[in-house]
Amino acid sequence: MKQKIKHFLILTIFLLSLSFLASCQKVQKEQDTQYSDSQPAGKQKIICYDVTVSAPYMEDLVKVFNAQSSTTEVEMRYLEDSEYEDRLNKLLEEGGQADVIWLRQPSKSNRMAEAGQLFDLSQLVGGSTLDISKYGQSLDIVKLDESIYSLPFIQNIWLLFYNRDIFDGLHVDYPGQMTWEEYADLAARIDGTAPDGQKRWGGYLPIWVPNLGALELGEYLYDDELPATKEFLQLMDRLYNQDHSHPNPVEMEEIYTPGYEAFLDGGIGMMINGDWTIQILQNLEASGTVSCRWDAAPLPLSEGVEPGTSVGSNSYLAVYSGSSYPENAFEFLEFACGEEGASILASHYCFPSYFTEEGRESYKQNAGAIHVNFFFDAILQNEEGKHVLYQDLRDIFDKEAASYLKGEKTLDQTMKDYLKERNNLNRN
Known part of the structure; x- marks a missing residue:
C-alpha cells in the first residue's frame, strides 16, 4: 500500500511538473509573439538613440538600411538636444534597452569607453569593408590603447x-x-x-x-x-x-x-x-x-x-556595451558611417566623416554655395583634444x-x- 502511495505521489509531482512546464512554454510563446509583432520575422530589432534635430537624415538612413538588411531592423528613438546626455545617462543607469548611441564629442566617447560603457569594435572593424584611413585623425582621437570604441559619423x-x-x-x-x-x-x-x-x-x-x-x-x-x-x-x-x-x-x-x-x-x-x-x-x-x-x-x-x-569636430556612433546584439548594431554602424551612409548624409547638407568622391559631388549639388571643394580638401584640426x-x-x-x-x-x-x-x- 505504501509503495502505491509513493508511486502515486511521484506520478502527481511529474504531472504537475509537466503542467508547470507547459504553462512556462505558453508564457514564453506569448512573449515571443508579442516581440515578433514589433519586428519583421527573421530580423533582430535594435534601438538607436540620437537627438531630435537629427531625425530628417536619420530616418532616411534607417529606411534604406532596414530595406536592404536581412538580419537587422533599426528603431530610432530621439531625445531633445538640450537634454540628450542627461536623459541618455539616466536611461543607461536604469538598465534601459540601447544598442547604438550617438555621441556629440570625442571626449564623451573616451569617457564612456574608459568607464566600460562602450563595446570594443576593433575586431568587427577589422573584418568589415570600412576603409578607416578615410576617417583621418577623427578616428585616432577616439582610440584608447589602439582599441576602437566609436566611429566618426558627421563632421563639422x-x-x-x-x-x-x-x-x-x-x-x-x-x-x-x-x-x-x-x-x-x-x-x-x-x-x-x-x-x-x-x-x-x-x-x-x-x-x-x-x-x-x-x-x-x-x-x-x-x-x-x-x-x-x-x-x-x-x-x-x-x-x-x-x-x-x-x-x-x-x-x-x-x-x-x-x-x-x-x-x-x-x-x-x-x-x-x-x-x-x-x-x-x-x-x-x-x-x-x-x-x-x-x-x-x-x-x-x-x-x-x-x-x-x-578647425572642426565630429559626432560619433557607438555600440553600447550592454547591448545584447553588438554584431547587429555594428552592421548599422558599418552602413551609416561608411560609403553608403556618406552619400545619404551629403544629400542632407551633412558633411560625412567618411570621405568619398560620390559624397563630395552630392554635397556640392545640395549645398548651394559656389566654393565648397575646400571643405573636403581642408587639413582639419579637431576642435576637441583627446x-x-x-x-x-x-x-x-x-x-x-x-x-x-x-x-x-x-x-x-x-x-x-x-x-x-x-x-x-x-x-x-
Whole structure:
C-alpha cells in the first residue's frame, strides 16, 4: 500500500511538473509573439538613440538600411538636444534597452569607453569593408590603447560666410584665405551703416569657441603653455571692444544671437560659423523672410598655420556595451558611417566623416554655395583634444573667457583663474 502511495505521489509531482512546464512554454510563446509583432520575422530589432534635430537624415538612413538588411531592423528613438546626455545617462543607469548611441564629442566617447560603457569594435572593424584611413585623425582621437570604441559619423568644419551684396556695394574683393589680422582689418573696413540706415557689423564671431585660432596650431586647453590661446582672446577683444566691428557678447545675447537672420538681412558682412549654417541659411531663405547673395570662404588662419587648415569636430556612433546584439548594431554602424551612409548624409547638407568622391559631388549639388571643394580638401584640426575631461576644460575656459571679453577681468587674471580651476579639476 505504501509503495502505491509513493508511486502515486511521484506520478502527481511529474504531472504537475509537466503542467508547470507547459504553462512556462505558453508564457514564453506569448512573449515571443508579442516581440515578433514589433519586428519583421527573421530580423533582430535594435534601438538607436540620437537627438531630435537629427531625425530628417536619420530616418532616411534607417529606411534604406532596414530595406536592404536581412538580419537587422533599426528603431530610432530621439531625445531633445538640450537634454540628450542627461536623459541618455539616466536611461543607461536604469538598465534601459540601447544598442547604438550617438555621441556629440570625442571626449564623451573616451569617457564612456574608459568607464566600460562602450563595446570594443576593433575586431568587427577589422573584418568589415570600412576603409578607416578615410576617417583621418577623427578616428585616432577616439582610440584608447589602439582599441576602437566609436566611429566618426558627421563632421563639422568652421568657415567664413560673407554677404556678396555688401562686398559688391562697397567694391571690395570677396574674401579668400586670410590671416586673422587681415580678417580684422577687412571687418573694420566693412563696418558702418547700410544704405537703409541700419547698423551694419563688419563681422560676427561666436563666443562659444574662444580658442579657435589656437586650435589651428594644435594647441589644446590641457597644454602646459597656452600662448596662442591668450593671443586669440586678445584678437576677440579687439573685434568686440576696440574696433567694435563685431557685436560683443552682451550685444549678441540681446540682439544678434545666433546672427543668421541679421546676416541675410544685410546687418552683418561676414560671419564665422560651422558648415551647418548652410542649411540654416537656405531654410530661412526658403521661408521667404530674408535673403541675400552669400557664399563661403576658408576660415582665417593664425600666423604659421599651413594654408588650407581649418578647425572642426565630429559626432560619433557607438555600440553600447550592454547591448545584447553588438554584431547587429555594428552592421548599422558599418552602413551609416561608411560609403553608403556618406552619400545619404551629403544629400542632407551633412558633411560625412567618411570621405568619398560620390559624397563630395552630392554635397556640392545640395549645398548651394559656389566654393565648397575646400571643405573636403581642408587639413582639419579637431576642435576637441583627446583628454577624457576635455568638455569640462572647455566649460571652465568658456566661462573665464566670457568674463574677460565682457570686461569683468583682465586677461592675465582670466588665464590665472583658468589654470587654477584646471588644476583643481585634474586633482579630483
